[in-house]
Amino acid sequence: MTRTGKGWPALALLSLLAGLLALLPGRAQAATLTQVTGFGSNPGALRMYRYVPDGLPSGRPLVVALHGCTQSAAAYDDATGWTRWARQWGFALLLPEQTSANNPNSCFDWYTPGDFSRDQGEALSIRQMVDRMVSDYGSTSVYATGLSAGGAMTAALLADYPDVFAGGAVVAGLPYHCATTVVEASTTCMTTGRSQTPAQWGDLVRGADPGWTGPYPKVSIWQGSSDSVVNPANLTELMKQWTDADGTGQTPAVSETVAGYPHQVYADANGQARVETWSITGMDHGQPVDPGSGAAQCGTAGAYLLDVNICASYWIAKFWGLDGSSTTPPPTTPPPATGSVTLADDTAHDGYVKAAADGSSPSVGTLADYLGLAVGRGADGLQNRALLSFDTSALPAGAVVTAARLTVGWASGSGNPFGAAHLVVDTRTGCFGTTCATAPEDWQAAPTTPATATLAPFTSGTRTSTDFTPAVTPGTPLQLRLRFDQPLPTTAYLFLQRGTHATLTLDYRLP
Numbered sequence: 001m002t003r004t005g006k007g008w009p010a011l012a013l014l015s016l017l018a019g020l021l022a023l024l025p026g027r028a029q030a031a032t033l034t035q036v037t038g039f040g041s042n043p044g045a046l047r048m049y050r051y052v053p054d055g056l057p058s059g060r061p062l063v064v065a066l067h068g069c070t071q072s073a074a075a076y077d078d079a080t081g082w083t084r085w086a087r088q089w090g091f092a093l094l095l096p097e098q099t100s101a102n103n104p105n106s107c108f109d110w111y112t113p114g115d116f117s118r119d120q121g122e123a124l125s126i127r128q129m130v131d132r133m134v135s136d137y138g139s140t141s142v143y144a145t146g147l148s149a150g151g152a153m154t155a156a157l158l159a160d161y162p163d164v165f166a167g168g169a170v171v172a173g174l175p176y177h178c179a180t181t182v183v184e185a186s187t188t189c190m191t192t193g194r195s196q197t198p199a200q201w202g203d204l205v206r207g208a209d210p211g212w213t214g215p216y217p218k219v220s221i222w223q224g225s226s227d228s229v230v231n232p233a234n235l236t237e238l239m240k241q242w243t244d245a246d247g248t249g250q251t252p253a254v255s256e257t258v259a260g261y262p263h264q265v266y267a268d269a270n271g272q273a274r275v276e277t278w279s280i281t282g283m284d285h286g287q288p289v290d291p292g293s294g295a296a297q298c299g300t301a302g303a304y305l306l307d308v309n310i311c312a313s314y315w316i317a318k319f320w321g322l323d324g325s326s327t328t329p330p331p332t333t334p335p336p337a338t339g340s341v342t343l344a345d346d347t348a349h350d351g352y353v354k355a356a357a358d359g360s361s362p363s364v365g366t367l368a369d370y371l372g373l374a375v376g377r378g379a380d381g382l383q384n385r386a387l388l389s390f391d392t393s394a395l396p397a398g399a400v401v402t403a404a405r406l407t408v409g410w411a412s413g414s415g416n417p418f419g420a421a422h423l424v425v426d427t428r429t430g431c432f433g434t435t436c437a438t439a440p441e442d443w444q445a446a447p448t449t450p451a452t453a454t455l456a457p458f459t460s461g462t463r464t465s466t467d468f469t470p471a472v473t474p475g476t477p478l479q480l481r482l483r484f485d486q487p488l489p490t491t492a493y494l495f496l497q498r499g500t501h502a503t504l505t506l507d508y509r510l511p
Helices: 082-089 121-137 149-160 182-192 198-208 234-246 312-320
Strands: 034-036 047-051 062-066 092-097 142-147 167-171 218-224 254-258 261-267 273-280 287-289 305-307 338-344 351-355 373-377 383-390 400-414 423-429 449-455 462-464 478-484 492-496 503-509
Touching: 047 082, 047 121, 062 082, 062 121, 062 149, 082 092, 082 312, 092 121, 121 149, 142 149, 142 312, 149 167, 149 198, 149 234, 167 312, 198 234, 218 234, 218 287, 218 312, 234 261, 234 273, 254 338, 261 338, 273 312, 287 312, 351 373, 373 478, 400 449
Parallel strands: 062 092, 062 142, 142 167, 167 218, 218 273, 287 305
Antiparallel strands: 034 047, 047 092, 254 261, 261 273, 338 503, 351 383, 373 383, 373 492, 383 478, 400 462, 400 492, 400 503, 423 449, 423 478
C-alpha cells in the first residue's frame, strides 16, 4: 500500500517528545532497547524495537507497548515503568514505533481501515513483529497495551487477532472501529464521543475476525476524567464493547476505590475477571505514572506521562497475571458498600433553549458548538436555560445515589447575571423531552426535582454546585437544566463549557 502523511487530529495541536535508539540485540550484553530489522514485509512501514531482560528463559510472556502521538519507543519504555516490570517479573517487551514519514505527529493510524484491519497495513506490521519475537524467544502468551493513538491501535489489535493476544490495556484510547476517516476520528470519537449499545460495539469486534469462535482477550481500560484530548465518555464505550465481546454483561463483579480512584471489574460466569476499568479522577490526557522506588511505583513524569500517584503499568501487569497473581475476584468478597463515579456531559444531547420571561416562543440556541451553553438574558431580551445530559451506565446495577455535585467551567459572559438572581439546577430522571435531544419544550418542561442545587457566582475557572440527591436509575440518562431563578431585567449572561469541562460526580451505596 502507498503510505501518506496522516495526523492524529486533536493532538496535531500538541507537540513534544521524540527519540530513538538503534543497534541489533546482543543477548550477552546488558539489556537495552534495541532496533530489529528483517521481521517481515512490514506493509505499515513501522520500526521495531525490543527490550529483553538478561537471561530471560525461553517461553516467557511478551508485552507489546505502543507509544502515543509525538512519542517514540525510547520515550515510552522506561518512562511508563514497563522495563521495570519486565526485569522484575520476567517477560519480553516489543515496542513498535511510528515514523514521521507515515504520520507527522508519529501517531499510529487507528482510523484508516487499510491500517487497522486484520492482516493489513500497520496492524499486520505489528503482527509480523510479534511473530519474530515468538520465533526468537518462544513466548507462549502475548499482551498489548498503548496510550492514546497507541491505545486505539491496541483495541484494533485485540479485535483483529484474538488468536494472538491473551490480554490488552487501552490507556486514554478509543473503541475498535470508532472511526474510518480523520474527520470522524476527531469530531465523532475524540471530541464528542460516539455512543452505541454494547451489542453494536461488540458486533464490530466480532466482525474483525468473523471466523473466530474462541474467547476474546481480557482488557484493562484507563481514562482520565478530565481528559481534554479524548472524551472521557470513551471509557464507558470501551467497557461496553469488551464486556459484550467477552459476554460478561455490564454489571461489575467488583466496584471499589484503589489509590483513591474508582475501579471496576467485570467477570464471566466462572468468576474470572475479563474486563476492568480505571477512572483517574481529575487526570488530563496521558499515562498514569507514580515515580519512586516503592513496590507499586514506576515511571518518569513528562508530556502525557502524568504523575497521579498510581502506576498504570503495575496494575495492568497484575491484571494480566504477569506477577504470578490471580485476577479472579474472590467469590466470597462482596462489593464495597459505597463508591463514586464522575461522568462527563454528553455533547450529543446537551444544548440551550431561549424564551421570553413567561416561557413563550421558545427556541433552541444555535451557538453551543461555538461558544458553549448559554444561561441568563441575551442581547435579544430572551432568557436562556442550559441543558446538560449524562449517561449513568457507569453506575453499578442497583446503586443508590446518595449525593451528587455538578462542576461547570466558565467560557465567556457579559454583565453580572448573579446580581439579580441565583443560578439553580433542575434535575430530570430520563429526558426533559420525549428524547434527550435539546428541544424548545425543554425550557419549561417539568423536572423531577426543581432547583435542587445552586452554583455560587463566578466569572472564570470552574464552579462546583452544592450537593444534591437526584433520583437516578443506573443506565438511564440523567439531565440537568441550569437556569436563573428569576427573569433577568437586563442583558447579563454566561456561556458554560461543554463535554469534559462539565462533569457530574455521583456518590452511591450498594444494597
